[in-house]
Amino acid sequence: MEKIALPVFLLLATIGHCGLVVWAYNSINATGLRRTTIKRIEKLILLIGVLLPTCAIAAELYSREAGSAFTFENLRFLNKIFLVVLCLFAVVATPFWIESRPxxxxxxxxxxxxxxxxxxxxxxxxxxxxxxxxxxxxxxxxxxxxxxxxxxxxxxxxxxxxxxxxxxxxxxxxxxxxxxxxxxxxxxxxxxxxxxxxxxxxxxxxxxxxxxxxxxxxxxxxxxxxxxxxxxxxxxxxxxxxxxxxxxxxxxxxxxxxxxxxxxxxxxxxxxxxxxxxxxxxxxxxxxxxxxxxxxxxxxxxxxxxxxxxxxxxxxxxxxxxxxxxxxxxxxxxxxxxxxxxxxxxxxxxxxxxxxxxxxxxxxxxxxxxxxxxxxxxxxxxxxxxxxx
Ligand SMILES: [Fe+2]
Missing domain, CATH: 3.60.21.10 (Metallo-dependent phosphatases)
Structure with a gap:
């Protein structure tokens, strides 16, 4: 894992995270729910979309030992899971997203x-x-x-x-x-x-x-x-x-x-x-x-x-x-x-x-x-x- 470039993980995770937020936004607006309900859920999606990565980054910076290398292996356990899940979503969803292009x-x-x-x-x-x-x-x-x-x-x-x-x-x-x-x-x-x-x-x-x-x-x-x-x-x-x-x-x-x-x-x-x-x-x-x-x-x-x-x-x-x-x-x-x-x-x-x-x-x-x-x-x-x- 040490050799895996963290920037690649971060890039994939960013794509996965944005993809998940957009998918949730599109899907909620496709439902027959009332507009006021949809607007509330939209705000919740955006709030979670901003809060989750912010908390993950803050936790990482706060707990990081001075001088430790910024590698995947040194990340907190929960952040590793978060990163891997987002990367997997990006890898699975990207071909579908490309295929649906006009x-x-x-x-x-x-x-x-x-x-x-x-x-x-x-x-x-x-x-x-x-x-x-x-x-x-x-x-x-x-x-x-x-x-x-x-x-x-x-x-x-x-x-x-x-x-x-x-x-x-x-x-x-x-x-x-x-x-x-x-x-x-x-x-x-x-x-x-x-x-x-x-x-x-x-x-x-x-x-x-x-x-x-x-x-x-x-x-x-x-x-x-x-x-x-x-x-x-x-x-x-x-x-x-x-x-x-x-x-x-x-x-x-x-x-x-x-x-x-x-x-x-x-x-x-x-x-x-x-x-x-x-x-x-x-x-x-x-x-x-x-x-x-x-x-x-x-x-x-x-x-x-x-x-x-x-x-x-x-x-x-x-x-x-x-x-x-x-x-x-x-x-x-x-x-x-x-x-x-x-x-x-x-x-x-x-x-x-x-x-x-x-x-x-x-x-x-x-x-x-x-x-x-x-x-x-x-x-x-x-x-x-x-x-x-
Ligand atoms: Fe319209």
């Missing part, structure tokens, strides 16, 4: 970027309303006021020929908090609307505070899609005294509540089923709404990409999700570190495929955290086609 997990061959444009505040005009976002939004490199508008072609498995060319405007994580001007959303929605989508999909996290419910009418007014507008609620909508008021406002504006019951539309003689999933936060789905009708294809909407297995089981050809915000911060060459998912950052944003179900995860339009780096807000206009075409 460069390996995304199905890049199943989507093509047709048009992508980044609007920056100087192009869009001032978009901040609240003090928190207007202060933070002016910091260099902070992208919370940006908007990436993009058109993507998605290549689907067994997509009926009659549905080729179907277009969907995918919006997610609008987060009406009062911090952004309605214009911020309206500009992006108008860009989507002028492309004349067949369908609008909104995949949750619509309003954060009761006082912002009235903004729904201003932000979502006037959107039109001939084959319908469909939404599900997200975890942040559960912060409201009565989340159903969000649903009711959108229904008044002609949206269909896919979190409550299935829907369908006809296109070129084909019947498309639209199914929603709000797990693990809401259980509003009415089983009696399930229809045994024959349908040609299924479009799924879930707030969390953790519901991919459900999408596969339900037979969704395409599943549209949000929730993970792309990780909010993405480091060059590394990507995101934190995302509220059981899969960590694997499904932070992008296009993924499992057993014939294609999943598109949006980075979303806003959030409650006033920072984004390497991860601008986005709205997407999706062109659907068969992969064999």
């Amino acid at each position: 460069i390996f997990s995304q199905s890049r061959d199943l989507s093509q970027h047709l048009v992508s444009h980044l609007w920056k505040p100087e192009e869009k005009g001032s978009c901040f309303r609240g003090r928190k976002f207007s202060t933070m939004g002016r910091l260099p490199f902070n992208e919370i006021g940006w908007m990436e508008v993009n058109q993507k072609k998605l290549l689907l498995n067994n997509f009926p020929k009659a549905l080729h060319g179907l277009t969907i405007a995918h919006i997610s994580d609008v987060h009406l908090t009062g911090q952004m001007e309605p214009l911020f959303y309206r500009q992006a929605f108008e860009w989507l609307q002028q492309l004349q989508p067949d369908v609008f999909v909104l995949s949750g996290d619509i309003v954060d505070y009761d006082r912002c419910v009235d903004d729904i009418g201003v932000v979502f007014d006037g959107l039109h899609a001939p084959l319908g507008k469909y939404f599900v609620l997200g975890n942040h909508d559960r912060r409201l005294r009565d989340p159903i008021q969000v649903s009711n406002r959108l229904i008044q504006l002609g949206w269909h509540d896919a979190g409550k019951c299935h829907a369908s539309f006809l296109h070129n003689g084909m019947k498309v089923r639209v199914v929603g999933n709000e797990l693990p936060w809401f259980h509003r789905y009415e089983t009696e709404s399930h229809s045994d009708d024959i349908f040609s294809w299924t479009l799924g909407i879930a707030h969390s990409p953790d519901q991919l297995a459900w999408g596969v089981k339900t037979g969704c050809g395409l599943l549209l999700c949000g929730h993970t915000h792309g990780g909010q911060i993405r480091f060059p060459g590394i990507g995101p570190i934190v995302a509220p998912s059981w899969h960590g950052t694997r499904y932070a944003s992008g296009v993924f495929e499992r057993n014939g179900t294609l999943m598109h995860v949006s980075r979303g339009m806003s959030g409650v955290h006033p920072y984004r780096w390497g991860c601008p807000p986005e709205v997407s206009f999706l062109h659907l086609t068969d992969r064999t075409n």
Whole structure:
């Protein structure tokens, strides 16, 4: 052991320790617990994450004999165990962490970027309303006021020929908090609307505070899609005294509540089923709404990409999700570190495929955290086609 370089142990242990803290943080945020409970557990995780290594270092420095070499062998017994456990975790977890990096997990061959444009505040005009976002939004490199508008072609498995060319405007994580001007959303929605989508999909996290419910009418007014507008609620909508008021406002504006019951539309003689999933936060789905009708294809909407297995089981050809915000911060060459998912950052944003179900995860339009780096807000206009075409 004497010959083992302690710095290598310490480096591995640091990786293991940070990995454990991030894993705990991601996992707790993937649960259906109430937000206040999650915030308390988050603080506990961070406290333990700081206290444990601090105590270990302090104990080592305090008990160290003068002149003794700083080697693994001379460490206190408990610190040796602590170090070995963290190193083992690093060795076991690192391959999984690398394997889940976007460069390996995304199905890049199943989507093509047709048009992508980044609007920056100087192009869009001032978009901040609240003090928190207007202060933070002016910091260099902070992208919370940006908007990436993009058109993507998605290549689907067994997509009926009659549905080729179907277009969907995918919006997610609008987060009406009062911090952004309605214009911020309206500009992006108008860009989507002028492309004349067949369908609008909104995949949750619509309003954060009761006082912002009235903004729904201003932000979502006037959107039109001939084959319908469909939404599900997200975890942040559960912060409201009565989340159903969000649903009711959108229904008044002609949206269909896919979190409550299935829907369908006809296109070129084909019947498309639209199914929603709000797990693990809401259980509003009415089983009696399930229809045994024959349908040609299924479009799924879930707030969390953790519901991919459900999408596969339900037979969704395409599943549209949000929730993970792309990780909010993405480091060059590394990507995101934190995302509220059981899969960590694997499904932070992008296009993924499992057993014939294609999943598109949006980075979303806003959030409650006033920072984004390497991860601008986005709205997407999706062109659907068969992969064999
Ligand atoms: Fe969100």
